[in-house]
Each structure stands twice: as C-alpha cells, then as structure tokens.
Amino acid sequence: MTIERPKADVVICGLGWSGSVMAEELTRAGLNVVAIERGAWRDTSTDFPPAVDPDELRWHTRRELLQPMSVETTTFRNRMDQTAAPVRNWSAYQFGWNVGGAGTHWAGMSWRFTPWDFEIATQTRERYGAAKGDGMLLQDWGVTYKDMEPYYDRFERIAGTSGIAGNINGEIKPGGNPFEGPRSRDYPTPPLKDTFWMREFREASDRMGYNPFTIPAGNISQAFVNPLGVTMGPCTYCGFCDFHGCGNFSKSSPQACILPALMRRPNFTLLTETEVLHAVKHDDGKTAKGVKFITKEGVEGFQPADIVVITAYQMDNVRLMLLSGIGEQYDPVTGKGTIGRNYTYQTCGTVNGFFPDKYTNPFIGGGALAVQIDDFNGDNFDHSGLDFIGGAGIMGYSTNGRPIQNMNNLRPGSKRWGSAWKEAYARDYNQGAGIFIQGTSMPVRDAYLDLDPDYRDRHGQPLLRLTFDWNQNDKNMLKYTVDRSVEIMREAGGQDIVVDNQAEHSWNPYMQHSSHTIGGAVMGADPTTSAVNPFLQSWDVHNVFVVGASAFPMNGGYNPTVTVGALAVRAAQAIHQTYVNNPGPLVKG
Amino acid sequence: MKRRDLLRSFGAAVTTTALASPSAAAELKGFPTQTAMSPDHLPKPAMKGGAFRVFTQENDRKTLAAVFDRMIPSDKFGPSASEAGCLEFLDDQLAGHYGEGRALYLEGPVRPETEEAIMGSPQFTQTPRQRYEAGLKALEAYAQATDGVAFHALSPDRIDEILAGLEEGKIDLPNGVQGKWFFELMLQNAREGYLADPIYGGNRDMAGWKMIGFPGARYDYRPYIEKRGENLNLVPVSLIPND
Numbered sequence: 001m002t003i004e005r006p007k008a009d010v011v012i013c014g015l016g017w018s019g020s021v022m023a024e025e026l027t028r029a030g031l032n033v034v035a036i037e038r039g040a041w042r043d044t045s046t047d048f049p050p051a052v053d054p055d056e057l058r059w060h061t062r063r064e065l066l067q068p069m070s071v072e073t074t075t076f077r078n079r080m081d082q083t084a085a086p087v088r089n090w091s092a093y094q095f096g097w098n099v100g101g102a103g104t105h106w107a108g109m110s111w112r113f114t115p116w117d118f119e120i121a122t123q124t125r126e127r128y129g130a131a132k133g134d135g136m137l138l139q140d141w142g143v144t145y146k147d148m149e150p151y152y153d154r155f156e157r158i159a160g161t162s163g164i165a166g167n168i169n170g171e172i173k174p175g176g177n178p179f180e181g182p183r184s185r186d187y188p189t190p191p192l193k194d195t196f197w198m199r200e201f202r203e204a205s206d207r208m209g210y211n212p213f214t215i216p217a218g219n220i221s222q223a224f225v226n227p228l229g230v231t232m233g234p235c236t237y238c239g240f241c242d243f244h245g246c247g248n249f250s251k252s253s254p255q256a257c258i259l260p261a262l263m264r265r266p267n268f269t270l271l272t273e274t275e276v277l278h279a280v281k282h283d284d285g286k287t288a289k290g291v292k293f294i295t296k297e298g299v300e301g302f303q304p305a306d307i308v309v310i311t312a313y314q315m316d317n318v319r320l321m322l323l324s325g326i327g328e329q330y331d332p333v334t335g336k337g338t339i340g341r342n343y344t345y346q347t348c349g350t351v352n353g354f355f356p357d358k359y360t361n362p363f364i365g366g367g368a369l370a371v372q373i374d375d376f377n378g379d380n381f382d383h384s385g386l387d388f389i390g391g392a393g394i395m396g397y398s399t400n401g402r403p404i405q406n407m408n409n410l411r412p413g414s415k416r417w418g419s420a421w422k423e424a425y426a427r428d429y430n431q432g433a434g435i436f437i438q439g440t441s442m443p444v445r446d447a448y449l450d451l452d453p454d455y456r457d458r459h460g461q462p463l464l465r466l467t468f469d470w471n472q473n474d475k476n477m478l479k480y481t482v483d484r485s486v487e488i489m490r491e492a493g494g495q496d497i498v499v500d501n502q503a504e505h506s507w508n509p510y511m512q513h514s515s516h517t518i519g520g521a522v523m524g525a526d527p528t529t530s531a532v533n534p535f536l537q538s539w540d541v542h543n544v545f546v547v548g549a550s551a552f553p554m555n556g557g558y559n560p561t562v563t564v565g566a567l568a569v570r571a572a573q574a575i576h577q578t579y580v581n582n583p584g585p586l587v588k589g
Numbered sequence: 590m591k592r593r594d595l596l597r598s599f600g601a602a603v604t605t606t607a608l609a610s611p612s613a614a615a616e617l618k619g620f621p622t623q624t625a626m627s628p629d630h631l632p633k634p635a636m637k638g639g640a641f642r643v644f645t646q647e648n649d650r651k652t653l654a655a656v657f658d659r660m661i662p663s664d665k666f667g668p669s670a671s672e673a674g675c676l677e678f679l680d681d682q683l684a685g686h687y688g689e690g691r692a693l694y695l696e697g698p699v700r701p702e703t704e705e706a707i708m709g710s711p712q713f714t715q716t717p718r719q720r721y722e723a724g725l726k727a728l729e730a731y732a733q734a735t736d737g738v739a740f741h742a743l744s745p746d747r748i749d750e751i752l753a754g755l756e757e758g759k760i761d762l763p764n765g766v767q768g769k770w771f772f773e774l775m776l777q778n779a780r781e782g783y784l785a786d787p788i789y790g791g792n793r794d795m796a797g798w799k800m801i802g803f804p805g806a807r808y809d810y811r812p813y814i815e816k817r818g819e820n821l822n823l824v825p826v827s828l829i830p831n832d
Contacts, residue, residue, distance in 0.1 A: 047630040054806035055828060057785035068692035077707055085704040088694045088712040196817035236809040263620040270617040295615060358818040363803055364810040403784040403803045417776055422666040429801035454698055508709045
C-alpha cells in the first residue's frame with residue numbers, strides 16, 4: 001500500500017525554525033503548503049509547561065528533546081584514510097527532533113554574522129593579500145551583510161530578540177557591540193539583566209579597554225507581541241533553557257513565535273511522524289515532482305509539489321540532497337562537485353575560574369544570558385602579524401547551574417568521587433564561573449560530507465559520513481583567543497583557572513562544547529563551488545530550495561540560528577515574489 | 590500524604606487521563622484543540638515501594654551498594670548514595686528507555702578498535718542494562734579471585750583501592766568487561782541519582798542539592814538576579830508537589 005496525496009504548491013521537509021519561517025511566509029502569500037515532520041507534534045502547554053520543564057535528568061542528561069541516534073545518526077572519521085565509525089551515543093550533536101526542531105531546545109543566542117563573514121574571500125584578499133587565505137576554500141556567500149539586513153530585522157521581530165544595539169545606521173551606540181554591522185533599528189526588546197558573573201566580566205573587560213555588551217538573546221526581556229500577533233512573556237532566568245523547552249513563552253521558538261499563527265491558516269497542512277526519504281525528480285532531471293515519505297506505521301507515500309523546500313537539520317539537508325541525486329557529490333581529491341563541500345564546525349574553548357567568598361549563584365541563568373566582547377572576533381582586529389584569519393566571541397556566560405552537568409566543574413586537582421568529591425563540589429558549585437570562546441571555522445579541502453558505505457538508518461538508507469579535523473588556521477586562532485580570555489579571567493579575579501582549548505586534540509563529536517555543525521550544501525554566486533545560489537535555490541534542480549546552516553560557506557564566531565532564520569525569510573520571499581511567477585533559475589550560473 | 594503516595598498518585602494520573610495524544614494524528618489541520626498535558630509527556634516518577642525490577646539478585650544489589658557508597662559515602666556533606674536512593678534511582682532508570690538503550694545506534698558492523706580510536710573512547714553495542722548485568726558479575730568474580738570474599742565484604746579501603754585501579758585503567762575485569770569504562774558508567778549514574786530531581790527516586794530529601802546549594806526546580810529568579818554575589822539561602826524545591 002502506498003499513499004498518494006493531493007498535490008501542493010510547496011512541500012516543506014522538516015518543521016523547525018527554517019521550515020516554520022518558510023511556511024509562514026509562503027502561506028501568507030497564498031500558497032498551499034504541506035510540511036512533513038518526522039517527529040511528533042510538540043507544544044508549550046502540552047509538552048513542556050513550567051511543571052515539567054525544570055528537570056535536568058530528563059531534558060539535559062537523557063536529552064529527550066533531541067533526535068535519538070536510533071532514528072538516525074552520522075558516521076565520523078578525522079581523515080580520508082580511516083574507516084568511519086557511527087556515533088552510537090549522545091554526543092555534542094543536538095539534532096532537532098519533533099515539531100519545532102532544534103528551535104525548541106536551542107539556547108537562544110541570537111547573533112547576526114559580521115559584514116566580513118559574508119565577504120570573507122574578497123575582504124581577506126583586499127586587506128591582507130591573497131596568500132593570507134592559502135590552504136582554505138574561502139569564498140563569499142553571494143550576499144552581503146547589507147543585503148541581509150532587512151531579513152535579519154524581520155527574523156528578530158518574529159523572535160522578539162532582546163539586546164542592545166551597537167550600530168544603528170552607522171552610528172555607534174554606547175553599551176552595544178561597536179563591531180556589529182549597521183542595524184536599521186534597535187532590538188525588539190531590551191537587554192537582559194546582568195548576573196554576578198556577567199557584571200564581573202563586563203567590568204574586567206571594560207578596564208582592559210575592550211567593548212563588553214549584553215549578547216542578543218532569544219530569551220526575551222519583557223512581554224512582546226510579534227508581527228504575527230503572537231504574544232511572548234518575559235524570561236524568568238530559570239536556568240533550564242538550552243536542551244529544554246520553555247514553559248513561559250519566553251524563548252524564541254517556532255512554538256512561541258510562529259506555530260500559533262501558522263497552524264490556523266487553512267492553506268497549511270502538517271504531517272507529523274512522517275519522514276521524507278528523498279525528493280523525486282521528473283524524468284528529465286531538471287525539476288523535482290515531489291517527495292517520497294514513510295509514515296511511522298511503515299507505509300510509503302508520495303507528496304507531489306511544484307516546489308520542494310528542504311529544511312531539515314544541516315546534516316540532513318546535505319543527506320537529502322545526496323539521497324535525492326540533486327547536485328554532484330564533492331570529491332576532495334579532484335575538488336569537483338559541490339554537495340558535501342565546505343563543511344565547518346565551531347572552534348571553541350572554555351576558561352573557568354573560581355571566586356572565593358562570593359556566591360556566583362550559577363542556577364540563575366538563561367540559554368543566551370551573557371556579556372561578550374567582539375574585539376577579537378571575525379576581522380575586528382588586525383591580523384597582519386598573526387598566523388591566522390578569523391577570531392572568536394569571548395563571553396562571560398550564565399547559562400545554567402544544572403548540578404549533573406556541572407559535577408566535574410571543580411578546582412584543579414579535585415577528585416571525582418568519595419568524600420573528597422563531595423567536599424569539592426560543595427565548595428566549588430557556587431564559586432565557579434566561565435568564559436566561552438566561540439570561534440570561527442574555516443573550510444579546507446579535506447573536511448567534507450558524503451554517504452557512508454557501511455552504515456544505514458532504520459529505513460535502510462545510508463548514513464551521512466563526516467570527515468573532519470581542526471585545521472592549522474583555526475588552531476592558531478583559538479590559541480590566540482584563549483590566551484586573551486585567560487587574561488580577562490585573571491583581571492576579573494578568577495582563581496584556580498582551568499583552560500580547555502578544544503583544538504589541542506583531534507576533533508571528535510564526543511568532546512565538543514559546541515553543537516554547531518555547518519555547511520555541506522553551501523550558497524554562493526559560483527555554481528562550481530556552491531550547491532545553492534544566493535536565494536538557496538539548487539543550481540541543478542531549480543524547484544528545490546535548501547535552507548539552513550548547510551548553506552554557510554564558513555562559520556562565523558557566532559551561533560547560527562538568526563542567520564538561518566534570515567536566510568529562510570529571504571529564500572521564501574524570493575519564491576513567492578519571483579519564482580512562482582516565472583519558475584526557473586533565479587540567478588544565472 | 591507521604592511522599593511515596595504522592596509519587597504513586599502522580600503516576601496514576603497518567604492512566605486515568607490518558608487521552609489520544611494529538612501527536613498520533615498523521616495529518617494536522619488547524620491548531621490542535623487538545624491543550625492539556627500530553628500523557629506521554631508527564632514526568633514518569635520512579636516506582637516506589639515495590640521490588641527491584643532490574644537488580645533482582647541480592648548479591649548484585651550488595652555489590653552495587655558497596656561501590657556507590659564509596660563513590661558517595663555518608664559524611665558531613667550528606668548521606669551516602671544508597672541512603673539517598675541512588676540504587677532505586679538506577680534500577681528505575683535501567684528498567685526504562687535508558688536501560689534498554691532506546692536512543693542508541695546499535696547497528697553493525699561493530700569494529701571496537703576502530704570505534705575507540707576514532708571516538709577517543711570505546712562505544713558499546715550492549716545496552717546500559719546489559720553492561721550492569723555483566724559488570725556487577727565481573728566485579729564479584731574479581732573480588733572472589735583476588736581476595737577470596739564477596740565484593741561487598743571487602744573493607745572500604747580495599748574497595749577504594751579497586752575503584753582507583755579501575756579509574757586509572759590499571760585493573761581489568763573478567764569476561765571482557767572493560768573496568769575503566771564500567772567504572773565511568775557507575776560513577777556517572779551514582780552522581781546522577783544523587784543530583785537528579787527526587788521524583789526519579791534518588792536525591793532523597795534533596796540531599797544532593799542541599800550539599801551544593803542548588804535550589805532545584807525553581808522557575809523564576811527575577812527577584813534575585815540583582816542580589817549579585819550574595820548567599821540567597823533559597824530552600825530547594827522538587828517536581829514532586831508539596832503537601
């Protein structure tokens with residue numbers, strides 16, 4: 001038995017942030033949209049109200065909001081000469097699962113990338129000469145920050161983002177980030193308040209001549225009605241944020257910001273617990289005619305559509321393109337092909353310190369509660385005498401005080417068990433504080449994605465294989481920014497400092513502080529080096545759009561979500577304003 | 590009402606209010622009208638007062654208690670792991686999705702050396718429940734072979750010595766049990782039980798939270814955020830409703 005569904009104007013594969021933003025734009029423009037989500041329906045009152053949300057074991061330790069590996073995992077190796085292994089257990093990956101996707105459990109750090117990120121190849125060459133980028137696959141995104149600004153603005157309004165502007169139309173504003181790209185207006189809601197540690201970090205970095213600011217947050221600071229008419233409430237600093245849903249409608253998410261409006265539109269249909277297996281092309285291979293799916297009962301079906309939008313997690317976007325035969329697999333030996341190319345991660349470190357005689361009260365937290373300096377991020381500082389490009393955001397953060405997660409955050413030399421552990425944890429829990437160094441990641445030739453030859457998912461389809469290790473540029477960058485962070489921790493008075501520079505060891509998914517997995521179906525103006533054009537339209541199959549962090553040709557020193565959201569708004573508007581009137585390539589290759 | 594009754598009544602609510610979950614619908618049009626808690630999303634409290642379901646053999650329980658109570662002994666910082674309910678916690682965890690490895694990818698091919706080299710630590714295709722079944726038996730066999738007594742009959746100092754040897758990878762256990770990694774599993778679970786919400790059977794009287802000064806399942810710190818660096822003296826609360 002197979003299911004043949006009525007044809008839709010648009011089928012959306014995956015209902016996380018990207019899928020929700022796309023569906024909202026496209027249904028508002030009058031298109032008939034069907035979204036297919038392999039997880040279940042999830043909403044605030046039914047699934048994570050305040051009576052069940054503050055539960056570390058369930059949501060953080062056991063990760064009940066994340067995609068289980070038994071549903072689908074990836075395989076991994078550092079080098080092409082190794083045999084990849086499947087990631088069997090929970091790791092740093094936080095793939096989205098259920099309606100809302102990763103937008104339900106994310107931390108909420110709500111960054112725009114810098115103008116330099118979007119034009120990394122051009123600006124690096126112009127400022128430092130072409131040799132500065134040797135060994136890296138630097139390429140511009142095909143859009144500039146200026147192009148992106150209206151879409152960033154739109155997504156921030158939907159999300160209710162809190163923050164303080166540093167640059168409005170070129171005018172530098174006190175208290176904000178003076179390095180950010182020019183904004184057309186301030187954030188929708190004011191910045192969150194400082195915790196003890198944020199205040200100490202702010203004052204220390206200010207004394208050192210840096211420019212501290214409260215980071216933009218998807219934890220909103222006051223009640224807000226977004227442009228879709230959905231009301232959000234103020235964050236209560238509960239500290240059960242990333243990995244958790246939000247029971248207060250305070251964390252920007254599809255549930256809190258979009259679904260209440262989207263679900264009521266008569267031209268929107270959602271299929272839950274139904275997994276898209278791959279897109280199906282017409283016989284001529286030039287366009288897709290819909291997607292093949294399978295229900296949780298194991299019944300296969302077909303959803304015909306004029307336009308196919310792939311909005312799964314970054315890894316699955318790449319995998320769905322490969323499983324659908326859209327575009328050519330990248331070959332790291334010849335450099336040919338584009339699908340799987342320019343895979344990057346997030347180059348991170350931490351610097352923890354302890355404050356005797358103080359109560360840091362780490363349980364007062366928010367997923368995006370932090371003060372940051374961007375003085376060493378992107379190209380905000382002169383790299384002429386340095387052996388790298390890029391940089392990192394350096395933040396003093398107060399995300400959580402979850403006791404299981406933090407049980408090894410102890411002064412150096414402490415034991416992990418026995419009375420000695422109890423004594424150490426009783427002493428250190430309320431005295432610890434941390435700096436997070438979130439760095440850029442540059443694409444190189446042998447960091448890429450393809451299909452694994454050995455391992456398969458529950459439906460028998462090949463898993464995605466990652467080949468990746470830290471490159472020398474990013475190692476050099478992290479060494480430099482970690483050293484700056486140690487200086488700040490010392491100035492702030494932190495003692496017994498513990499440093500973790502993640503790039504000092506070979507990369508593997510179990511060791512990472514960040515979950516940000518980027519690229520593999522990247523955007524660009526050149527079809528020989530990008531999978532999708534600047535509107536996220538496949539160069540090869542023009543009625544397929546691939547939306548997500550898979551489109552980033554490199555990774556900035558920031559969390560990806562707001563850039564994902566802005567790109568989704570832009571792609572959706574290109575579809576309903578231009579593509580539907582004249583289907584075909586939106587950009588000449 | 591006693592705490593155990595409360596736990597049971599919370600669990601009973603699951604069955605009496607079990608309505609069709611909106612998530613079961615393949616096709617959703619319009620906003621779901623069902624806005625009460627999804628039955629499958631209510632917390633599942635630990636079974637209290639009944640028999641152990643996974644650790645059904647007394648000797649296994651004694652071995653586990655001997656390990657857990659050296660990892661978390663009774664002292665001036667709080668009760669021991671077993672006094673705090675960590676055995677009941679783990680039994681309940683192993684009886685459920687965690688124990689059966691529901692989230693894990695367990696498909697082959699299995700290449701242990703390759704996987705360990707690539708991932709930096711071993712991966713397992715046994716479930717946590719299977720690892721405990723094998724691991725506790727291996728600990729007992731080790732004690733019988735080296736000391737000629739049951740593991741739980743060893744002195745605290747001797748248990749500490751064995752645990753340190755396991756932690757450092759200097760002791761391997763019989764029957765292919767990798768001692769270092771079984772130690773890590775037990776240490777993780779013992780401390781989970783000590784620090785998780787009491788609704789899961791451990792952290793009795795919120796002893797683990799009191800030890801470190803964690804206020805528990807609170808949901809609003811707006812009145813406190815500007816008391817920077819101060820001792821807030823907040824009494825912890827759990828997901829178990831107060832009387």
